[in-house]
Amino acid sequence: xxxxxxxxxxxxxxxxxxxxxxxxxxxxxxxxxxxxxxxxxxxxxxxxxxxxxxxxxxxxxxxxxxxxxxxxxxxxxxxxxxxxxxxxxxxxxxxxxxxxxxxxxxxxxxxxxxxxxxxxxxxxxxxxxxxxxxxxxxxxxxxxxxxxxxxxxxxxxxxxxxxxxxxxxxxxxxxxxxxxxxxxxxxxxxxxxxxxxxxxxxxxxxxxxxxxxxxxxxxxxxxxxxxxxxxxxxxxxxxxxxxxxxxxxxxxxxxxxxxxxxxxxxxxxxxxxxxxxxxxxxxxxxxxxxxxxxxxxxxxxxxxxxxxxxxxxxxxxxxxxxxxxxxxxxxxxxxxxxxxxxxxxxxxxxxxxxxxxxxxxxxxxxxxxxxxxxxxxxxxxxxxxxxxxxxxxxxxxxxxxxxxxxxxxxxxxxxxxxxxxxxxxxxxxxxxxxxxxxxxxxxxxxxxxxxx
Numbered sequence: 001x002x003x004x005x006x007x008x009x010x011x012x013x014x015x016x017x018x019x020x021x022x023x024x025x026x027x028x029x030x031x032x033x034x035x036x037x038x039x040x041x042x043x044x045x046x047x048x049x050x051x052x053x054x055x056x057x058x059x060x061x062x063x064x065x066x067x068x069x070x071x072x073x074x075x076x077x078x079x080x081x082x083x084x085x086x087x088x089x090x091x092x093x094x095x096x097x098x099x100x101x102x103x104x105x106x107x108x109x110x111x112x113x114x115x116x117x118x119x120x121x122x123x124x125x126x127x128x129x130x131x132x133x134x135x136x137x138x139x140x141x142x143x144x145x146x147x148x149x150x151x152x153x154x155x156x157x158x159x160x161x162x163x164x165x166x167x168x169x170x171x172x173x174x175x176x177x178x179x180x181x182x183x184x185x186x187x188x189x190x191x192x193x194x195x196x197x198x199x200x201x202x203x204x205x206x207x208x209x210x211x212x213x214x215x216x217x218x219x220x221x222x223x224x225x226x227x228x229x230x231x232x233x234x235x236x237x238x239x240x241x242x243x244x245x246x247x248x249x250x251x252x253x254x255x256x257x258x259x260x261x262x263x264x265x266x267x268x269x270x271x272x273x274x275x276x277x278x279x280x281x282x283x284x285x286x287x288x289x290x291x292x293x294x295x296x297x298x299x300x301x302x303x304x305x306x307x308x309x310x311x312x313x314x315x316x317x318x319x320x321x322x323x324x325x326x327x328x329x330x331x332x333x334x335x336x337x338x339x340x341x342x343x344x345x346x347x348x349x350x351x352x353x354x355x356x357x358x359x360x361x362x363x364x365x366x367x368x369x370x371x372x373x374x375x376x377x378x379x380x381x382x383x384x385x386x387x388x389x390x391x392x393x394x395x396x397x398x399x400x401x402x403x404x405x406x407x408x409x410x411x412x413x414x415x416x417x418x419x420x421x422x423x424x425x426x427x428x429x430x431x432x433x434x435x436x437x438x439x440x441x442x443x444x445x446x447x448x449x450x451x452x
Contacts, residue, residue, distance in 0.1 A: 034092045036147045037099075041086035043143055044106075048079045074113045081105055103152050106140045107159035115167055125171035126180050126192045129199060134164065141210055148221045150214040157210025161203050168199045266323035267335035267369040267415065268387065268395040269308060271299050271342065274362040274403075276316035292316060295349070295361070302345050306338035311387055317399075324374040324387050332369045332415050333424035339365045340428050343409050343450055364408050365450075366398040369415040394441065401438045409450025416448045 052075050085102055088094045110133070117128040137160040144152040171194060172181065180194045188195035273295060280288045299318055300310060309325040310318065322338070323331025346363035354360050372389035394412070402410045413432060416424075428450055435444040 033147060033149075034089070034094075037089040037094050038086070040143055040146050041082065041089045043146070044078075044082040045086060047139070048075060048082055051075055052079075074109050074116075078105075078109050099147075099152060100155060103140075103144060103155045104159050106143075107137065107156065107163050110136055110140065110160075111163035111167060115170070124180065124192050125174050126194045128167065129171055129194060134202065137164075137206060138209060141206075141213060145213050145217055148217055150217045150221070153210060153214045153217055157206055157214075161206045161210075164199070164203055164206065168194075168196075262375060263371060263373055264324055264327055265331065265370070266321050266372045266374070266387065266391070267331045267367055268372070268391045269303065269318075269320040269322065269335050269338065269365065269367045270395040270399045271303075271318040271320070272364045272366075272399050273316040274364055279359075280316075291361075295363070298345055298349055299342060299363070302341045303338055306341070307334045308338055311385075319392075319395075321372075321374075321387050324372060325385070330422040330424075332419035333422035335367050335369070336411065336416070336419045336424050336426075339367060339409055339411070339450065340426075343428070346408070362408060364399060364402045364410075366395055366402055366410045367415060368392075368394040368398065368412050369418055370394075394438075394445075397438050397440045398447075401436070405433065405436075405447070405449060407449040411448050411450075413446035413448050 081102070085094070085098075088098065114128050114131050114133050117123075117131050117133075118125050121127065137156075141153060141156045141160065144156045180192065182188055182191075182193035182195055184193075185195060185198075187193050188198060273292075276292075279291075283291075295316070296313065296318065303310065303318070303320045306322070307326070307328060308320040308322050311321050311324070312319050320338075322328070322335040328334065342363070342365050346361075346365075350360040350362065368391040370389065370391040372387045372391055374387050375385070377386055398410050398412075402408070413434070416430065431449040432446070433449055434446045436447050438445050
């Protein structure tokens with residue numbers, strides 16, 4: 001029985017929001033609510049301008065000696081109230097009580113305007129019950145839906161229903177109002193007679209529309225909160241993964257399973273801080289982490305500028321890919337362009353440190369290209385996107401070999417030729433070194449060394 005009731009509630013109200021929302025999610029929703037308040041206030045300004053224009057341009061059907069013409073006063077009061085609300089909305093300081101007051105004020109002004117018709121046109125009170133102006137209540141009720149809070153929609157609907165019942169009671173009980181009641185629909189439509197059923201139909205319509213809108217808002221609000229929570233989680237995810245990997249995770253059309261991967265042609269870039277291991281043993285922990293963060297922030301920006309994706313941070317090492325997470329036809333050219341800019345950035349960083357009285361730092365960059373496998377590894381509780389293949393292994397081995405070459409930038413001759421085919425035009429001098437023996441690699445490797 002409980003399970004059935006839960007299923008019914010879920011069908012009616014939508015998915016339940018689990019747990020307390022994080023402060024940042026609540027802040028994001030609050031920002032959305034402020035924007036909604038501004039939008040509502042501007043819609044109200046539009047309503048004031050529209051009603052004022054229609055009133056000014058429309059011919060007046062009441063006599064010139066009518067004792068009371070309330071429309072200009074009502075619009076003036078409503079306009080001033082709306083301007084105050086708009087100002088508070090832009091300040092982001094619209095308290096809940098003021099919003100509730102605004103809802104009631106909207107309906108009160110509308111009902112007052114309708115009530116005044118019988119005085120303005122010198123007719124019995126039942127005259128205003130036929131005023132089409134009642135339809136405006138649905139505008140004001142719908143207006144409250146922009147805030148995605150069912151409470152204010154319910155308050156608007158309740159205010160409208162109660163307001164109309166008060167107007168109906170006033171018309172029925174004033175003077176000989178009871179004599180105005182009829183059960184004849186034709187007589188009702190052709191005279192000032194009151195048909196109670198027709199008036200109750202109006203109230204029922206207001207109540208039903210209000211309840212439907214409130215239900216829609218409850219469901220929409222749950223969806224909004226879940227969407228904001230997921231968007232915030234995706235934003236947080238992009239801090240731990242590269243934007244490309246985060247996009248693959250959040251936009252995946254199916255559940256990502258371990259062991260799924262694709263074969264691609266890509267370039268692998270490996271960055272490494274020379275002498276970092278020794279430095280990390282000699283310097284205080286906070287200084288080491290600060291240095292690492294400074295180094296990574298500068299290098300990552302350059303890598304991403306050229307379309308590279310950060311695969312992982314390996315202590316002081318940065319493993320990046322070009323063409324793996326996002327396929328491209330110029331992966332090798334992009335990688336070598338990135339290496340050129342990385343070399344310049346590293347030199348500038350080292351010079352800045354020397355100018356600040358700190359030790360200079362040397363960064364090595366190596367790269368290789370070829371077929372790789374890009375996919376998810378791990379188990380269902382802990383997944384990681386990674387790249388596997390000979391270029392990955394070769395880049396790691398070239399990183400160690402770069403010390404032997406006494407070079408800060410090393411790539412393979414094969415990758416250099418491929419990059420040139422893809423449109424790469426070297427902006428720095430590349431020195432060929434052929435037939436090099438690299439530890440862990442069978443045979444020899446033709447290399448290209450970056451020279452300033």
